[in-house]
Amino acid sequence: MSVPESAGPPEEAIGQPDVAALIPTVRRIVASRVRDRAAADDLVQETLVRVLAAADRVEPGMLEPYAIVTARNVVVTMWQQQDRHRRNQHRVVDLRTPDTPDEDMLRREERDAVAVALERLSERERKALLAHEVAGRDTRSLAQDLGSTAGAVAAQLNRARARLRVEYLLALDQVEPIGERCRPVLLALSSGDRRRQREVDAGRHLLECELCARLSQPLLERGQQRDDLVRISIRADSDVVLARQAARDLAERVGFARTDLTVIATAVSEVTRNIVRFAGSGEIMVEMIEGPRRGIQVVARDAGPGIADVERAMSDGYSTYHGLGMGLPGARRLMDEFALVSELGRGTTVTMTKWCREG
Ligand SMILES: [Zn+2]
Numbered sequence: 001m002s003v004p005e006s007a008g009p010p011e012e013a014i015g016q017p018d019v020a021a022l023i024p025t026v027r028r029i030v031a032s033r034v035r036d037r038a039a040a041d042d043l044v045q046e047t048l049v050r051v052l053a054a055a056d057r058v059e060p061g062m063l064e065p066y067a068i069v070t071a072r073n074v075v076v077t078m079w080q081q082q083d084r085h086r087r088n089q090h091r092v093v094d095l096r097t098p099d100t101p102d103e104d105m106l107r108r109e110e111r112d113a114v115a116v117a118l119e120r121l122s123e124r125e126r127k128a129l130l131a132h133e134v135a136g137r138d139t140r141s142l143a144q145d146l147g148s149t150a151g152a153v154a155a156q157l158n159r160a161r162a163r164l165r166v167e168y169l170l171a172l173d174q175v176e177p178i179g180e181r182c183r184p185v186l187l188a189l190s191s192g193d194r195r196r197q198r199e200v201d202a203g204r205h206l207l208e209c210e211l212c213a214r215l216s217q218p219l220l221e222r223g224q225q226r227d228d229l230v231r232i233s234i235r236a237d238s239d240v241v242l243a244r245q246a247a248r249d250l251a252e253r254v255g256f257a258r259t260d261l262t263v264i265a266t267a268v269s270e271v272t273r274n275i276v277r278f279a280g281s282g283e284i285m286v287e288m289i290e291g292p293r294r295g296i297q298v299v300a301r302d303a304g305p306g307i308a309d310v311e312r313a314m315s316d317g318y319s320t321y322h323g324l325g326m327g328l329p330g331a332r333r334l335m336d337e338f339a340l341v342s343e344l345g346r347g348t349t350v351t352m353t354k355w356c357r358e359g
Pocket of ligand 1: 213
């Protein structure tokens with residue numbers, strides 16, 4: 001797979017963060033707390049896995065503070081687990097154990113926390129979120145009700161989800177009051193908004209605030225479960241269909257007009273089919289772009305033979321699989337931005353973006 005050397009915004013989003021550079025710091029933190037060498041190694045690895053899982057949700061400068069608080073947290077979690085294990089061992093021989101298992105209580109607490117979190121949203125946020133998530137209303141019809149645009153409703157829903165996650169964790173923890181910087185920091189982390197993370201200096205706050213250090217973990221480790229990103233590995237024609245549908249669904253949530261949904265789905269088909277034909281296998285990632293300008297970004301990459309003459313491959317009418325579609329030039333025409341990086345023998349990465357027109 002090839003990642004271009006110039007680290008513009010799209011490459012920054014897909015490039016592997018330098019986690020190896022964090023190893024000495026993480027090792028030092030864990031070793032100062034855990035004597036056992038093998039256990040320490042496990043904890044270091046666990047920390048790095050978590051940092052990797054969160055890497056694309058935080059701005060690059062925040063990786064180190066995040067690694068530090070994560071290392072501290074995994075050590076504490078290990079102690080808690082050992083402690084719980086000891087208590088459970090005790091419980092096995094204690095015949096007067098109450099009938100209600102811990103899990104029931106846990107579930108009740110979670111339900112209560114969701115209720116509390118929903119209460120803390122604004123009336124407007126709560127209504128929109130419930131209509132969308134519970135009643136299954138789409139952004140277009142909600143926009144009509146609210147006299148707004150689908151894009152604005154989608155943005156509002158994402159903000160509401162981010163806030164709901166934060167309020168849920170606070171309610172579950174029953175921590176109140178908190179410092180006045182805590183909510184803005186947690187919100188910036190929850191929404192994965194890197195610009196906002198810089199503005200509120202989230203990295204420094206995580207190091208100073210024990211509460212946020214703890215609560216930020218589940219916010220940042222949503223990893224593969226991110227609802228604003230889809231990743232599909234591409235091997236066969238059936239994957240082309242999957243990728244196409246996934247891109248369409250995500251674009252619909254951004255608030256694209258119906259004709260644009262077809263345009264995006266078609267462009268995704270073209271780059272995906274290109275992977276199947278020429279590289280055999282690869283990966284496609286479709287991501288919602290949030291912020292003042294909304295849109296959708298598609299990154300298609302493979303570790304195939306690469307393209308010898310990119311200019312020729314991108315010229316209209318050129319297609320090595322005769323008549324089977326519009327190929328890469330077609331995809332470029334359909335999208336607003338298109339970048340192709342190819343390295344012979346190493347593979348090709350196509351990054352393309354479509355911006356949402358409001359209305
Ligand atoms: Zn805090």
